[in-house]
Amino acid sequence: MKNFAIGVDLGGTNLRIAAVDEQGTLVEKVTLGTKVSLGRDHVLDDMCAAIEHVLQKYANSATMLGIGIGVPGIIDMQTGLLRESPNLPGWADYPVRAEIERRLKTVVILENDANVAALGEKWLGAARDFDDMAMLTLGTGVGGGLVIHGSIWHGMNGMAGEFGHTTVEPEGHPCKCGNRGCLEQYASATAIVRMTHEAIAANNSSALARAVHSDAEFSAKSLYNLAIQGDEDARRIFRRAGRCLGIVLSTLVNSLNLPIYVIGGGVSSAWEAFAPSIFEELRWRSMVYAATAPPDSLASGQGASSQVEARSGHKTIITRALLGSDAGLYGAARLPMIPEDRR
Amino acid sequence: MKNFAIGVDLGGTNLRIAAVDEQGTLVEKVTLGTKVSLGRDHVLDDMCAAIEHVLQKYANSATMLGIGIGVPGIIDMQTGLLRESPNLPGWADYPVRAEIERRLKTVVILENDANVAALGEKWLGAARDFDDMAMLTLGTGVGGGLVIHGSIWHGMNGMAGEFGHTTVEPEGHPCKCGNRGCLEQYASATAIVRMTHEAIAANNSSALARAVHSDAEFSAKSLYNLAIQGDEDARRIFRRAGRCLGIVLSTLVNSLNLPIYVIGGGVSSAWEAFAPSIFEELRWRSMVYAATAPPDSLASGQGASSQVEARSGHKTIITRALLGSDAGLYGAARLPMIPEDRR
Numbered sequence: 185m186k187n188f189a190i191g192v193d194l195g196g197t198n199l200r201i202a203a204v205d206e207q208g209t210l211v212e213k214v215t216l217g218t219k220v221s222l223g224r225d226h227v228l229d230d231m232c233a234a235i236e237h238v239l240q241k242y243a244n245s246a247t248m249l250g251i252g253i254g255v256p257g258i259i260d261m262q263t264g265l266l267r268e269s270p271n272l273p274g275w276a277d278y279p280v281r282a283e284i285e286r287r288l289k290t291v292v293i294l295e296n297d298a299n300v301a302a303l304g305e306k307w308l309g310a311a312r313d314f315d316d317m318a319m320l321t322l323g324t325g326v327g328g329g330l331v332i333h334g335s336i337w338h339g340m341n342g343m344a345g346e347f348g349h350t351t352v353e354p355e356g357h358p359c360k361c362g363n364r365g366c367l368e369q370y371a372s373a374t375a376i377v378r379m380t381h382e383a384i385a386a387n388n389s390s391a392l393a394r395a396v397h398s399d400a401e402f403s404a405k406s407l408y409n410l411a412i413q414g415d416e417d418a419r420r421i422f423r424r425a426g427r428c429l430g431i432v433l434s435t436l437v438n439s440l441n442l443p444i445y446v447i448g449g450g451v452s453s454a455w456e457a458f459a460p461s462i463f464e465e466l467r468w469r470s471m472v473y474a475a476t477a478p479p480d481s482l483a484s485g486q487g488a489s490s491q492v493e494a495r496s497g498h499k500t501i502i503t504r505a506l507l508g509s510d511a512g513l514y515g516a517a518r519l520p521m522i523p524e525d526r527r
Numbered sequence: 528m529k530n531f532a533i534g535v536d537l538g539g540t541n542l543r544i545a546a547v548d549e550q551g552t553l554v555e556k557v558t559l560g561t562k563v564s565l566g567r568d569h570v571l572d573d574m575c576a577a578i579e580h581v582l583q584k585y586a587n588s589a590t591m592l593g594i595g596i597g598v599p600g601i602i603d604m605q606t607g608l609l610r611e612s613p614n615l616p617g618w619a620d621y622p623v624r625a626e627i628e629r630r631l632k633t634v635v636i637l638e639n640d641a642n643v644a645a646l647g648e649k650w651l652g653a654a655r656d657f658d659d660m661a662m663l664t665l666g667t668g669v670g671g672g673l674v675i676h677g678s679i680w681h682g683m684n685g686m687a688g689e690f691g692h693t694t695v696e697p698e699g700h701p702c703k704c705g706n707r708g709c710l711e712q713y714a715s716a717t718a719i720v721r722m723t724h725e726a727i728a729a730n731n732s733s734a735l736a737r738a739v740h741s742d743a744e745f746s747a748k749s750l751y752n753l754a755i756q757g758d759e760d761a762r763r764i765f766r767r768a769g770r771c772l773g774i775v776l777s778t779l780v781n782s783l784n785l786p787i788y789v790i791g792g793g794v795s796s797a798w799e800a801f802a803p804s805i806f807e808e809l810r811w812r813s814m815v816y817a818a819t820a821p822p823d824s825l826a827s828g829q830g831a832s833s834q835v836e837a838r839s840g841h842k843t844i845i846t847r848a849l850l851g852s853d854a855g856l857y858g859a860a861r862l863p864m865i866p867e868d869r870r
Contacts, residue, residue, distance in 0.1 A: 267818070328782070340659075343784045343815045346782065431694050471706070476686070
């Protein structure tokens, strides 16, 4: 290994640090819990100690290109302040970048977590070889990232890509952002658990109620297990998530006409349960999709060959992410490898 | 005048041709009716004769830079074929560009009509001095254009910018595009007349019914006149159009975080009747707008000074277009002045 960068994925639950070389090989990975309850300083202590540990290990054999950090929330790109971060309580308006730079005595690049996931999938994942792409990450919330001409599209204030807060039901479920009926209220892991409780309340004799009551840690993943076992109520909830994703993707396809849209995040593991509903909506809601859809056999194709085929015909690809939970780590490590004006 | 270009706005109703110099001065304008019913060849005869008339007038005193034509519908940018054009029946899949080039013996640039309107407003109108902007044109339908880094964003197939077909009501009014509840079904001139008839059907004692029955050419403009006279039913219809525009603008602001969004087209003359509802929706539906809204006094500011103020603070501007029905003419004439790779 000659040149490498450090990528950090600072989540509300996990704190992960990796060393990635310029070819995209992950040479070292450290996973810690994010001890949010112990406070900001404690989390920063843990992070900086882990980064220094990795740095020392390679100090004599390789050149460190820089440190990229993906954080949940809205970042002011000029000042490096975290403007708003629901999953890191107490961090709002804190000069995160300056503080980490002070501790590590090196330049740090801060970026929104969904944006680094998009950059990771663009570099090494489902959207490699594409210059323009959008990504939706279905996790605790629904994040989004947009890549235009190979660079993250930040918009005027660094706030672009908030696809999770697109209105899909004008009078729908209230969202933390202040709006009603945001995509996040139907396609996040949190929303899927909420919709499960709503389904139980509407019909409390169901298998759903038994599953929830017997599992204190009932999650979107538990519901997916029920769905693949054939539970119709569980399948209906994923279809609803898929329909809402289909509405938002129809808007994105009609507005941006990008070659590829990537769906990642934990909930994307349930792809088989919700993806058919996405394509069903897209076919009738988006005239641009209808005019550019790949043949059915390729529509949700995962393989590299089907993507190459779709691309050569200028077809619209909607596909699941390939890097799983590492997308953000790769994307964060990629940041220091890109010249500042192309990031 | 030294250098000039020809801009053509080929609409379903009017056919307009202009000579515009590099400084953006409109030096000559010819307005004809588009005789759609007489067929494609007749329209092309009229267009080419008018262009040649203008060309001959300036042939000895100035250099002609090229011809740009804005057409309604989806254009295949590679081949110059009109892929789909509801307002020009019989033109679909016709090699418009090649045919005009053959007749005029010069290179012609074909572009979507909403895209040229966006380019016109970006060059000389409400979005001058901005590199990134989006435009919505509220006419017979609702068109859209997106400018990124100073160039029209075409997307992969030249189909980007179809903001009029964003879903605002998942189970709403059927749209010609195949979807239900498109913005176009609530904010176009056609939709406003339809909503008037719906309001009459729901309450046939109203002043609305009298106005419609006494005016064979009742239009969105007639409804606006009723609205400014204080008719509550008329005002309610414009508020509904504004709310739907607000939902779509919330999505655009959250997704793209652009500095400016421009509303043009004939219906934008009714700005006072629908704009307050746009801002009302934006304030609660878009967290990015909430974080970047200019002070209330500037929110819908028209003046250049308020825009400069808003810009220097990186504020989000939502404003009406400045060039009226000439936006497309200016934008079409601008096309040949821009190098091909920056268009």
